[in-house]
Amino acid sequence: MxxxxxxxxxxxLMTLFSAGKVITSRNPVHAALYLVLAxxxxxxxxxxxxxxxxxxxxxxxxxxxxxxxxxxxxMMLDIxxxxxxxxxxxxxxxxxxxxxxxxxxxIEVLGNAQLPAATAQAAPHAANxxxxxxxxxxxxxxxxxxxxxxxxxxxxxxxxxxxxTLRHRQGTKKQDQSEQVRVRRNDRVRLVKIAASGKVxxxxxKQG
Amino acid sequence: MNYLSTLYPAxxxxxxxxxxxxxxxxxxxVENQRKTVTYVLVQLTLLVLxxxxxxxxxxxxxxxxxxxxxxxxxxDALKMFSYxxxxxxxxxxxxxxxxxxxxxxxxxxxxxxxxxxxxxxxxASHFMSMYVGLEIMSLSLYAMVALQRDSAxxxxxxxxxxxxxxxxxxxxxxxxxxxxxATGTLEVKAVADAIKGGVANSNLVVFGLVFIxxxxxxKLGAVPFHxxxxxxxxxxxxxxxxxxxxxxxxxxxxxxxxLLVESMQPLAAHWSAMLAIMAILSMAxxxxxxxxxVNIKRMLAYSSIAHIGFFLLGVLSGTVEGYGAAMFYIVIYxxxxxxxxxxxxxxxxxxxxxxxxxxxxGLNQRSPWLAFMMLLxxxxxxxxxxxxxxxxxxxxxxxxxxxxxxxMAIAAVMLSLIGAFYYLRIVKLMYFDxxxxxxxxxxxxxxxLLISLNGLAVLALGILPGWLMAACxxxxxxxxxxx
Numbered sequence: 001m002x003x004x005x006x007x008x009x010x011x012x013l014m015t016l017f018s019a020g021k022v023i024t025s026r027n028p029v030h031a032a033l034y035l036v037l038a039x040x041x042x043x044x045x046x047x048x049x050x051x052x053x054x055x056x057x058x059x060x061x062x063x064x065x066x067x068x069x070x071x072x073x074x075m076m077l078d079i080x081x082x083x084x085x086x087x088x089x090x091x092x093x094x095x096x097x098x099x100x101x102x103x104x105x106x107i108e109v110l111g112n113a114q115l116p117a118a119t120a121q122a123a124p125h126a127a128n129x130x131x132x133x134x135x136x137x138x139x140x141x142x143x144x145x146x147x148x149x150x151x152x153x154x155x156x157x158x159x160x161x162x163x164x165t166l167r168h169r170q171g172t173k174k175q176d177q178s179e180q181v182r183v184r185r186n187d188r189v190r191l192v193k194i195a196a197s198g199k200v201x202x203x204x205x206k207q208g
Numbered sequence: 209m210n211y212l213s214t215l216y217p218a219x220x221x222x223x224x225x226x227x228x229x230x231x232x233x234x235x236x237x238v239e240n241q242r243k244t245v246t247y248v249l250v251q252l253t254l255l256v257l258x259x260x261x262x263x264x265x266x267x268x269x270x271x272x273x274x275x276x277x278x279x280x281x282x283x284d285a286l287k288m289f290s291y292x293x294x295x296x297x298x299x300x301x302x303x304x305x306x307x308x309x310x311x312x313x314x315x316x317x318x319x320x321x322x323x324x325x326x327x328x329x330x331x332a333s334h335f336m337s338m339y340v341g342l343e344i345m346s347l348s349l350y351a352m353v354a355l356q357r358d359s360a361x362x363x364x365x366x367x368x369x370x371x372x373x374x375x376x377x378x379x380x381x382x383x384x385x386x387x388x389x390a391t392g393t394l395e396v397k398a399v400a401d402a403i404k405g406g407v408a409n410s411n412l413v414v415f416g417l418v419f420i421x422x423x424x425x426x427k428l429g430a431v432p433f434h435x436x437x438x439x440x441x442x443x444x445x446x447x448x449x450x451x452x453x454x455x456x457x458x459x460x461x462x463x464x465x466x467l468l469v470e471s472m473q474p475l476a477a478h479w480s481a482m483l484a485i486m487a488i489l490s491m492a493x494x495x496x497x498x499x500x501x502v503n504i505k506r507m508l509a510y511s512s513i514a515h516i517g518f519f520l521l522g523v524l525s526g527t528v529e530g531y532g533a534a535m536f537y538i539v540i541y542x543x544x545x546x547x548x549x550x551x552x553x554x555x556x557x558x559x560x561x562x563x564x565x566x567x568x569x570g571l572n573q574r575s576p577w578l579a580f581m582m583l584l585x586x587x588x589x590x591x592x593x594x595x596x597x598x599x600x601x602x603x604x605x606x607x608x609x610x611x612x613x614x615x616m617a618i619a620a621v622m623l624s625l626i627g628a629f630y631y632l633r634i635v636k637l638m639y640f641d642x643x644x645x646x647x648x649x650x651x652x653x654x655x656x657l658l659i660s661l662n663g664l665a666v667l668a669l670g671i672l673p674g675w676l677m678a679a680c681x682x683x684x685x686x687x688x689x690x691x
Contacts, residue, residue, distance in 0.1 A: 106415070109411055109414065109415050110411065110412070110415060141274075142274045143274075143276075143336070144273065145272075145273035145274070145276040145277060145337060146276060146334075146336045146337050146340050149328060149337065149340040149341070149344065150340060152225060152321070152324065152344060153340060153343055153344050153347065155229075155321075156318070156321045156344055156347050156348055156351075157347060159232065159314060159317060159318060159321070159351075160314075160318065160347060160348065160350070160351030162314070163312070163314035163315075163318070163351060163355065164351060164354055164355070164357065167357075
């Protein structure tokens with residue numbers, strides 16, 4: 001057993017443990033932090049596979065951006081997680097039995113499988129081999145179709161998010177600068193002819 | 209030959225994507241609350257798409273983009289049916305969505321994107337393009353279900369649809385990753401070759417297959433993965449349900465063909481056994497649960513589960529004729545669903561949703577012609593001759609008996625008989641009950657014309673089903689690379 005294998009098992013155990021904690025920890029902030037740990041250990045596994053670019057992107061994008069945003073949301077929304085968990089223990093036995101059956105079946109199928117031993121070692125890369133460059137080359141040649149479609153998927157997500165959240169409510173006190181700039185005198189000022197006698201003037205003001 | 213002209217099998221997809229983006233921007237300039245310009249643009253786009261696909265139709269399968277895309281007769285036919293279905297959805301739903309303030313540019317653009325997702329699914333010959341197509345379609349549909357933000361039921365339906373849909377995608381991806389592990393490739397043809405050549409580890413392939421079938425069943429709404437169907441059908445706006453229930457089923461047919469039949473034909477014994485259980489359970493639970501429903505949208509949801517069960521019978525027969533019958537079934541099913549939900553949108557008006565069975569009471573006295581159209585649609589769903597539904601059921605049963613599954617055919621007929629009860633109950637309500645209101649039915653002329661065409665098409669295809677049936681078997685035969 002060499003160092004790589006030991007590291008692989010260590011990182012895998014860490015991923016499994018933190019993934020388990022994500023769904024079992026009571027505090028949602030802890031759950032989010034365990035998810036960060038899961039991302040870190042998965043990035044470690046990618047490092048072992050020599051996919052350095054992907055490993056770094058995972059840490060930068062998911063840990064650095066997505067999870068931080070997620071944490072903000074969790075902290076800002078005051079969600080009562082205890083309330084969400086109601087009924088969990090009532091259905092637990094049922095779910096546990098189903099899960100156990102599924103696990104046993106999976107072990108039955110895969111336990112008997114004669115998986116080929118990983119004898120073939122991948123050929124070592126040349127010294128000037130660039131992971132990032134290769135990835136870019138593949139994305140823009142072999143996988144250009146799905147790459148473009150992934151962009152469409154993001155566009156759909158954007159359109160959907162705006163359609164679902166943008167709402168022009170009446171009566172909000174927000175400022176519209178362009179409207180403020182474009183305003184004309186006639187929009188704001190109204191000249192009222194007031195008769196000299198006090199009685200008529202009073203009715204005019206009431207109407208105005 | 210320059211690069212662009214080699215892409216002609218994918219011209220329809222490219223055109224649709226460009227037009228969806230153009231319409232997205234053009235809609236900003238449309239001041240009109242009725243969105244007439246956007247609507248006409250969308251319908252014109254669909255018309256041009258139809259002509260494009262017709263003009264560039266393939267006689268032999270053509271692969272593009274490093275085997276990620278395939279253009280063949282089956283994909284061309286299914287795409288053309290999808291354009292018609294989407295166009296019909298928009299005609300039916302325009303006034304319904306307008307009075308509810310939901311006929312927005314986003315609604316139409318999301319519809320077009322959903323169509324794009326379906327086209328990618330229909331033409332996918334690589335697991336990755338299949339998955340991305342599925343996600344484009346699903347994401348658009350989730351958002352469309354949630355468009356009616358002030359309705360608690362619509363939001364709940366969207367939530368359920370989204371969570372269960374994401375779970376199904378996860379199952380599907382896990383299954384695909386197992387297949388990748390076993391065969392070392394994600395290309396449909398190469399996976400088929402690896403399995404046939406015995407290169408792949410068979411245990412691992414079957415393990416992946418189970419997850420793929422489960423994911424597919426989720427998306428199709430087959431028992432035991434059907435829980436989301438009734439809630440989504442009942443909760444979402446009727447117009448969106450019409451969309452979910454029609455065109456995506458055509459894409460799902462292509463998905464099943466490419467995933468199960470083309471890439472895993474040697475494992476037919478495994479998947480057809482799984483499909484057999486799901487088919488019988490779907491027909492049983494769908495038909496029996498539908499009887500006790502008082503909400504017609506919920507009833508049609510259970511009916512869709514039962515129809516999916518029947519459709520799976522055609523797939524599991526494992527012959528090219530069986531796949532042809534399944535395709536015919538799904539096309540007819542889409543047509544009937546469009547008509548049935550179209551009728552609900554026609555009977556609804558501002559502030560009133562005609563989604564309970566009572567709203568069909570005495571329809572014959574209010575509008576004999578609409579009642580007759582609904583009668584044709586219900587007869588067709590129940591499988592009463594001489595409607596198209598009868599012939600669709602008949603051809604599936606014929607194929608299933610031919611391949612020696614007589615007991616399944618008997619079960620299917622018995623369960624359809626149970627199902628006939630709730631379709632015929634609507635006919636009884638329309639013709640023999642007293643209407644709750646004598647309000648005249650106001651509907652736009654084009655929707656009235658379309659529902660007449662829809663009802664009559666169901667009748668005409670029942671009397672003369674030959675050409676469509678022949679077309680379905682030919683395109684399946686020419687497209688599937690079966691040895």
